[in-house]
Amino acid sequence: MTVIVLSGPVGAGKSSLTSILSKYLGTKPFYESVDDNPVLPLFYKDPQKYTYLLQLFFLNTRFHSIKKALSDDNNVLDRSIYEDSLFFHMNADIGRANKLEIQTYDELLDSMMKELDRMPKKHPDLLVHIHVSYETMINRIQKRGRSYEQLTFDPGLEDYYKRMLRYYHQWYEDYDYSPKMVLDGDKYDFMASQSDREEVLAEITAKLKQMGKLPKNWQAGEIARKAIEIGQ
Numbered sequence: 001m002t003v004i005v006l007s008g009p010v011g012a013g014k015s016s017l018t019s020i021l022s023k024y025l026g027t028k029p030f031y032e033s034v035d036d037n038p039v040l041p042l043f044y045k046d047p048q049k050y051t052y053l054l055q056l057f058f059l060n061t062r063f064h065s066i067k068k069a070l071s072d073d074n075n076v077l078d079r080s081i082y083e084d085s086l087f088f089h090m091n092a093d094i095g096r097a098n099k100l101e102i103q104t105y106d107e108l109l110d111s112m113m114k115e116l117d118r119m120p121k122k123h124p125d126l127l128v129h130i131h132v133s134y135e136t137m138i139n140r141i142q143k144r145g146r147s148y149e150q151l152t153f154d155p156g157l158e159d160y161y162k163r164m165l166r167y168y169h170q171w172y173e174d175y176d177y178s179p180k181m182v183l184d185g186d187k188y189d190f191m192a193s194q195s196d197r198e199e200v201l202a203e204i205t206a207k208l209k210q211m212g213k214l215p216k217n218w219q220a221g222e223i224a225r226k227a228i229e230i231g232q
């Protein structure tokens with residue numbers, strides 16, 4: 001039984017890969033709610049005011065997802081609690097949280113992580129990180145078209161996104177809750193190209209195989225191949 005978490009900056013393609021990977025492996029996808037998140041549009045409009053609320057909102061939903069994922073023990077998550085601190089501290093570093101908020105957030109997160117340590121399965125089996133350059137990130141953000149994420153909505157987002165990529169670099173280096181692997185999101189377009197999709201899945205399954213973590217009874221047979229055909 002396998003729990004896989006995806007990571008990567010905004011627009012890296014985590015939700016899409018979660019869908020493909022879970023169909024391929026025959027496991028359950030967990031998605032973070034973005035389009036029905038009531039705080040996200042408020043945050044982009046007034047980050048100074050809504051950073052703390054947004055981060056508490058995410059922490060709360062993410063804590064529930066990871067607990068459920070670790071209990072069900074056979075699934076793929078499009079983002080996990082391990083990345084939340086990056087977002088909070090990145091915003092705090094640009095003055096969007098005060099000292100007391102930082103201290104409270106860190107203590108809360110610490111208590112949550114200790115709670116996870118008491119679960120029968122404590123951490124995911126594998127982290128799959130999607131690395132993208134700024135150009136790819138912006139292309140995907142534009143293509144997806146969420147209005148509040150566009151540079152035209154707030155030109156300050158250019159700095160914000162570039163900062164995010166730097167923070168992710170360090171975050172991935174430091175992540176040690178589980179084995180990890182990185183995919184080149186600039187090279188592979190697993191949404192548009194069938195062969196890219198197959199290569200990415202081959203990389204992930206090779207890693208799972210090497211770790212002895214392919215889901216029970218799983219074979220790269222006809223059902224798995226059909227599930228990942230573009231247009232399915």
Ligand SMILES: Nc1ncnc2c1ncn2[C@@H]1O[C@H](COP(=O)(O)OP(=O)(O)OP(=O)(O)O)[C@@H](O)[C@H]1O
Nearest residue numbers: 009010011012013014015016034058079084087149
């Ligand atoms: N703590 C946080 N965790 C995740 N997203 C956050 C957080 N704080 C703010 N956000 C914002 O939430 C939105 C959702 O981002 P996320 O990268 O998870 O989804 P996505 O853009 O659909 O990614 P992908 O294209 O890789 O599936 C983004 O606008 C991001 O900036």
